[in-house]
Amino acid sequence: MSSTSVYPTPINAFKESKRSVLSVIVDNEPGILARIVGLFSGRGYNIEALNVTVVDVKKNLSRITIETLGEEKVISQIIAQLEKLVPVHSATNLANLSESYEAEICLVKIEFENQEQDQKILNYADIYRSRTVQKRQNIVVYEISGTSERINKFLDDLGTIGGIKVELVRSGPIGLGI
Amino acid sequence: MNNENEFTGADILLKALKDQEVDTIFGYPGGAVLPIYDAIFGQNFLKHVLVRQEAGAVHAAEGYARSSGKVGVLLVTSGPGVTNVVTGLTDALMDSIPIVCISGQVPSHLIGTDAFQECDTTGITRPCTKHNYLVKDVTKLSETIHEAFEIASSGRPGPVLIDIPKDVQFAKSKYISKKDIRFREHRIKAGSKSVDKNFVEKLISHIKKSERPIFYVGGGCLNSGHQASQELIKLVKKTNIPITTTLHGLGCFPGEDKSSLGMLGMHGNYEANLAMNKCDLMINVGARFDDRVTGRLDAFSPDSIKFHIDIDQSSINKNVKVDFHTNTDITLTLKEINSFIDSNNIDFGDKDYSNWWGQINEWRKKECLHYEQGDEVIKPQHAISRLYELTKQKDTFVTTEVGQHQMWAAQYYKFSKPNRWITSGGLGTMGFGMPAAVGAQMANPESLVIDIAGEASFLMNIQEIATAVQYKLPIKIFILNNEYMGMVRQWQELLHGSRYSESYVDALPDFKKLAESFNAVGVRAKNISELDDTINEMISIDRPVIADIWVDKKENCFPMIPSGAAHHEMLLSKYDKENPENQEKGKVLV
Ligand SMILES: Cc1ncc(C[n+]2csc(CCOP(=O)(O)OP(=O)(O)O)c2C)c(N)n1
Ligand SMILES: [Mg+2]
Numbered sequence: 053m054s055s056t057s058v059y060p061t062p063i064n065a066f067k068e069s070k071r072s073v074l075s076v077i078v079d080n081e082p083g084i085l086a087r088i089v090g091l092f093s094g095r096g097y098n099i100e101a102l103n104v105t106v107v108d109v110k111k112n113l114s115r116i117t118i119e120t121l122g123e124e125k126v127i128s129q130i131i132a133q134l135e136k137l138v139p140v141h142s143a144t145n146l147a148n149l150s151e152s153y154e155a156e157i158c159l160v161k162i163e164f165e166n167q168e169q170d171q172k173i174l175n176y177a178d179i180y181r182s183r184t185v186q187k188r189q190n191i192v193v194y195e196i197s198g199t200s201e202r203i204n205k206f207l208d209d210l211g212t213i214g215g216i217k218v219e220l221v222r223s224g225p226i227g228l229g230i
Numbered sequence: 231m232n233n234e235n236e237f238t239g240a241d242i243l244l245k246a247l248k249d250q251e252v253d254t255i256f257g258y259p260g261g262a263v264l265p266i267y268d269a270i271f272g273q274n275f276l277k278h279v280l281v282r283q284e285a286g287a288v289h290a291a292e293g294y295a296r297s298s299g300k301v302g303v304l305l306v307t308s309g310p311g312v313t314n315v316v317t318g319l320t321d322a323l324m325d326s327i328p329i330v331c332i333s334g335q336v337p338s339h340l341i342g343t344d345a346f347q348e349c350d351t352t353g354i355t356r357p358c359t360k361h362n363y364l365v366k367d368v369t370k371l372s373e374t375i376h377e378a379f380e381i382a383s384s385g386r387p388g389p390v391l392i393d394i395p396k397d398v399q400f401a402k403s404k405y406i407s408k409k410d411i412r413f414r415e416h417r418i419k420a421g422s423k424s425v426d427k428n429f430v431e432k433l434i435s436h437i438k439k440s441e442r443p444i445f446y447v448g449g450g451c452l453n454s455g456h457q458a459s460q461e462l463i464k465l466v467k468k469t470n471i472p473i474t475t476t477l478h479g480l481g482c483f484p485g486e487d488k489s490s491l492g493m494l495g496m497h498g499n500y501e502a503n504l505a506m507n508k509c510d511l512m513i514n515v516g517a518r519f520d521d522r523v524t525g526r527l528d529a530f531s532p533d534s535i536k537f538h539i540d541i542d543q544s545s546i547n548k549n550v551k552v553d554f555h556t557n558t559d560i561t562l563t564l565k566e567i568n569s570f571i572d573s574n575n576i577d578f579g580d581k582d583y584s585n586w587w588g589q590i591n592e593w594r595k596k597e598c599l600h601y602e603q604g605d606e607v608i609k610p611q612h613a614i615s616r617l618y619e620l621t622k623q624k625d626t627f628v629t630t631e632v633g634q635h636q637m638w639a640a641q642y643y644k645f646s647k648p649n650r651w652i653t654s655g656g657l658g659t660m661g662f663g664m665p666a667a668v669g670a671q672m673a674n675p676e677s678l679v680i681d682i683a684g685e686a687s688f689l690m691n692i693q694e695i696a697t698a699v700q701y702k703l704p705i706k707i708f709i710l711n712n713e714y715m716g717m718v719r720q721w722q723e724l725l726h727g728s729r730y731s732e733s734y735v736d737a738l739p740d741f742k743k744l745a746e747s748f749n750a751v752g753v754r755a756k757n758i759s760e761l762d763d764t765i766n767e768m769i770s771i772d773r774p775v776i777a778d779i780w781v782d783k784k785e786n787c788f789p790m791i792p793s794g795a796a797h798h799e800m801l802l803s804k805y806d807k808e809n810p811e812n813q814e815k816g817k818v819l820v
Pocket of ligand 1: 631632633634635636658659660683684685686687688710712714715716717718
């Protein structure tokens with residue numbers, strides 16, 4: 053979810069912009085997502101991707117994963133601002149952990165016209181070990197997971213095949229410290 | 231079934247307020263809060279102050295909170311009642327003032343239907359509160375109210391709003407008292423309770439090494455409580471380090487003390503700004519490096535080691551990178567610094583920074599607050615100086631509106647104690663001062679409460695005179711009447727070729743008659759010979775007074791660091807010309 057704003061964005065935010073993935077544990081209560089999204093838009097930060105799900109039903113906790121762009125100073129400020137929100141337990145920049153794992157899932161629907169295209173698609177699907185969800189006469193749906201980078205590459209490769217129609221959905225990255 | 235241990239939501243609210251030792255609430259009724267007003271009707275621990283517009287309620291709650299150190303509380307109805315308090319909530323958020331706003335909401339089953347006087351209250355107020363709630367279940371009400379007070383007052387204080395649908399005000403449940411509630415720590419954000427010893431030792435060693443240290447003290451010191459200011463005074467006495475305060479820090483250290491350089495920043499003292507620019511050690515006590523203080527960032531105190539004490543972690547390194555910081559409460563930290571000095575017998579006696587003080591005294595010789603009072607037209611600076619001289623023996627609280635008069639008040643009125651100076655800094659809200667004076671007078675019925683006002687600002691919440699009259703609050707509204715939005719006019723003069731676009735305040739009312747029509751008292755000083763008598767008369771009257779002080783219309787507020795300029799590029803008087811390059815850059819800033 054890349055956003056463009058009619059308001060000028062702080063120039064500093066892009067000086068040495070770096071992609072960061074933030075992991076935020078919150079009380080699962082009404083308005084929490086709006087609080088977080090509002091914090092980003094109100095202070096001119098970027099949300100590149102966002103993922104929210106309950107992770108502990110008993111304790112009523114959700115984990116929110118946010119992919120954002122900004123120089124290090126801005127990222128620290130975002131973390132500090134997130135931690136000020138009342139329902140937030142913790143906010144962590146995964147890059148600051150000694151070890152963390154990141155993954156994303158993507159569903160791709162491809163419409164093709166001929167045998168040759170089908171063959172090329174199959175070939176890439178095989179290389180990237182994507183799972184076939186559904187296959188009809190001229191439509192195939194794949195599920196691919198892994199790092200966002202890997203998914204990007206897969207999609208780039210598909211893009212080299214002429215004449216096919218691609219529709220897709222991505223979960224945005226999720227991650228965990230290990 | 232009628233269970234004796236069950237109460238309506240409205241009664242639970244009142245019980246919780248009593249439990250929280252709230253004795254005053256500012257409010258305005260409407261359909262969605264009628265059950266609460268009904269509960270207020272039959273009790274006597276809580277004094278309800280009926281304002282004349284909800285904006286008045288929120289600023290009064292702010293004034294009450296600032297002048298008493300307690301949480302200010304207000305009650306408004308749904309829809310327009312709430313939208314009228316948005317400015318005040320934002321003001322309280324910017325200036326870290328603890329208030330709790332109770333708002334009525336349409337009944338739960340109507341939420342989302344565009345019902346009469348429905349608005350998305352939590353949505354609208356989310357960015358302008360520290361936290362807010364929509365309480366849909368009456369069993370959660372007690373806990374929510376107690377948590378709201380805790381959040382409003384702890385850590386970096388701020389406004390909290392509780393939206394209560396009308397059906398929840400009628401619904402019944404048990405009441406849970408404050409002592410039976412265990413707060414969840416992660417939600418309270420109270421800051422660290424343990425002192426960072428390493429920070430303290432580092433600071434002491436840097437103080438010993440430094441040649442040109444300075445204390446830079448802000449509103450955080452005020453919010454940490456009276457003891458913070460006591461500890462600060464001790465520390466300054468021990469170390470002989472000069473101290474400057476922000477607009478909100480005024481009063482945390484006695485303004486007339488010789489160690490005080492006064493306020494810094496855009497309209498701060500020359501010596502304070504130069505000292506900040508040239509210092510080699512900056513000790514920031516609860517200030518947030520606001521743009522009104524720092525001026526141009528790349529030239530802000532370039533050669534100093536910076537220490538920062540602030541309970542709010544997001545204030546650290548936000549605008550200015552610091553070398554050392556702690557998020558522990560200021561009182562605790564200052565106490566530790568003082569006791570560390572005592573227990574290690576550290577003597578700063580030989581290190582009296584005499585060169586540094588010599589330099590500062592050179593800067594002081596500029597007499598940056600000097601003005602020429604002629605023998606006819608009253609200079610606004612002189613009006614404030616006289617007001618100070620004639621009231622300083624009294625127990626006085628000063629609120630202000632926003633504009634030149636506010637800056638003159640900050641420059642010429644000296645405060646010796648914290649919580650005596652109540653002004654809108656972060657948001658700069660015109661119309662703040664008079665309702666804030668109402669709140670301050672409610673909290674301090676025996677004290678003298680003065681709103682130093684501009685005529686334009688005063689018009690913004692003028693209706694609250696009626697509140698002051700109704701509750702016999704003898705507040706004094708001291709208007710520096712220059713017939714201009716003076717601060718706007720000043721910027722137009724300096725930055726827009728003296729094109730005074732829409733800054734003349736035409737069609738002003740006769741403030742004396744206006745006061746009389748409200749059953750308040752009006753007094754007026756037209757020239758210098760009437761000034762002292764008018765002030766004395768104003769003070770002597772035990773009723774709300776509007777004092778219309780006619781001042782020089784063209785006076786500008788100096789010194790001034792124009793937007794985008796650096797501390798050492800201050801303008802001292804109208805004869806100083808700004809560097810044209812800065813002027814172009816400054817124009818686009820605020
Ligand atoms: C609600 C609001 N609107 C506009 C402004 C912008 N503003 C700042 S100072 C000022 C003029 C204030 O005039 P007055 O109250 O007469 O004070 P003076 O500067 O003349 O002392 C204005 C319009 C503001 N601060 N607040
Ligand atoms: Mg004016």
